[in-house]
Amino acid sequence: ALVSPAPADLDGLHVAVSTGGTREPLDPVRFLGNRSSGRQGAEIAVEAARRGAAVTLVAASVDAGVLDAAAAHPRITIRHVETAAELGEAMSDAAAAAEVVIMVAAVADYRAARVSDHKLRKEDGPLETIELVPNDDILARLAAARRDGQTVVGFAAETADDDLLGRARRKRERKGVDLLVVNEVGWDAGFGSGENAVAVIGEGGTVVAEAAGAKSAVARAVWDAIVATRSAH
Numbered sequence: 001a002l003v004s005p006a007p008a009d010l011d012g013l014h015v016a017v018s019t020g021g022t023r024e025p026l027d028p029v030r031f032l033g034n035r036s037s038g039r040q041g042a043e044i045a046v047e048a049a050r051r052g053a054a055v056t057l058v059a060a061s062v063d064a065g066v067l068d069a070a071a072a073h074p075r076i077t078i079r080h081v082e083t084a085a086e087l088g089e090a091m092s093d094a095a096a097a098a099e100v101v102i103m104v105a106a107v108a109d110y111r112a113a114r115v116s117d118h119k120l121r122k123e124d125g126p127l128e129t130i131e132l133v134p135n136d137d138i139l140a141r142l143a144a145a146r147r148d149g150q151t152v153v154g155f156a157a158e159t160a161d162d163d164l165l166g167r168a169r170r171k172r173e174r175k176g177v178d179l180l181v182v183n184e185v186g187w188d189a190g191f192g193s194g195e196n197a198v199a200v201i202g203e204g205g206t207v208v209a210e211a212a213g214a215k216s217a218v219a220r221a222v223w224d225a226i227v228a229t230r231s232a233h
């Protein structure tokens, strides 16, 4: 097969990427989690490294094998985390030295208000409800702390409805990010699969790029959009 050489347009750039799904513990053996495979974030990291960047990949729970290519790349450092709080800390550390910060991880919106230090047993009494408390919005915090020359990018997996783009535009404003990459209407090949379809929303709600296909191809298009946005500023 023909493999086109990667452009070196990210040479010398430092990049922080999060991927996977956070796990919020209930007790030592149970957690609240989600179905994120981590594949799209891993592809974003590998594509950045291919194009010359030094990458910190903060990885929450991912499917088997998803981090193999990233782990083998000399310019990628992987930091493993479990909870949203740990992911937030690791991303703050990584963002301090990064010109581009990308949150691809599926971060739990809530965690358990209390975590049992022993395995919850039925004989301890019925457990019919779990009290939850909201997690901090890591992306909004990273965007609010943005330095000059830093680009902050979010991802949003939205289920299809007729106002998907409108909601994505409002989400981009709310988060205060430069770019929001959104999974488009009905194109929910998304979780687990090797394919994805996205729109990239920029300043003023403009759709600056669309891409569909392998998650590696989507990663290339996302980086092209980031490079274009950075050179326009």
Ligand code: CTP
Pocket (backbone or CB within 6 Å): 084, 103, 104, 105, 106, 107, 108, 109, 135, 136, 137, 138, 139, 140, 153, 154, 155, 156, 157
């Ligand atoms: N995100 C984050 N911290 C959170 C929740 C989400 O940093 N506590 C980031 C995700 O990594 C993603 C972006 O925010 O890059 C959008 O996530 P999404 O779940 O779509 O946003 P929410 O604000 O949680 O909105 P929703 O109510 O639709 O879940």
Ligand code: CA
Pocket (backbone or CB within 6 Å): 107, 108, 109
């Ligand atoms: Ca959410």
